[in-house]
Amino acid sequence: MSKAQRVYHTKQVWHGGIVEMVVWRLPESESERPHDYKYRLVYVRDGERLVGYDNERGKGDHRHYGTTEEAYRFTDVDTLIRDFLNDLRRLA
Numbered sequence: 001m002s003k004a005q006r007v008y009h010t011k012q013v014w015h016g017g018i019v020e021m022v023v024w025r026l027p028e029s030e031s032e033r034p035h036d037y038k039y040r041l042v043y044v045r046d047g048e049r050l051v052g053y054d055n056e057r058g059k060g061d062h063r064h065y066g067t068t069e070e071a072y073r074f075t076d077v078d079t080l081i082r083d084f085l086n087d088l089r090r091l092a
Contacts, residue, residue, distance in 0.1 A: 002027035004038055008077065015092060017045030021084065023077055032060050035074055041084045043091070051087045053080060063087075 004024035011020040021041040029036045033055055043051040052064035053072060063072040065087055074080060 008081075014043070014088070015045070017043055017050070019043050019088065021081060023080070032057060035076075037074070037077065039077075039080060041080070043088055050091060051084065053084050 004026050006022065007025045008021065008023040011018065013019075019042070021039075023037060023039045026033060026036045026038055037055075039053065039055060041051075041053040042049055049064060050066065053062075054064075055061045055074070061072045061074040063070055063083075072083075
């Protein structure tokens with residue numbers, strides 16, 4: 001069985017916190033990830049997640065913004081990263 005392949009990763013300091021974005025390409029689609037990608041994009045400052053996008057098992061694609069968690073409609077990796085960065089800019 002093939003493993004997921006990391007296709008994107010960056011980690012950097014931003015406005016006193018840490019931004020990390022990781023995207024993996026899955027060897028095959030899954031019911032919760034029909035688009036063949038697993039991802040975790042997060043901005044943490046002072047130990048608190050302020051923005052996050054992920055698709056962990058049992059939750060599917062979703063977004064965290066402050067204390068709000070809501071479904072996220074994944075279309076492609078470029079749009080995912082752009083949406084995440086737009087949320088970060090709103091915090092700045």
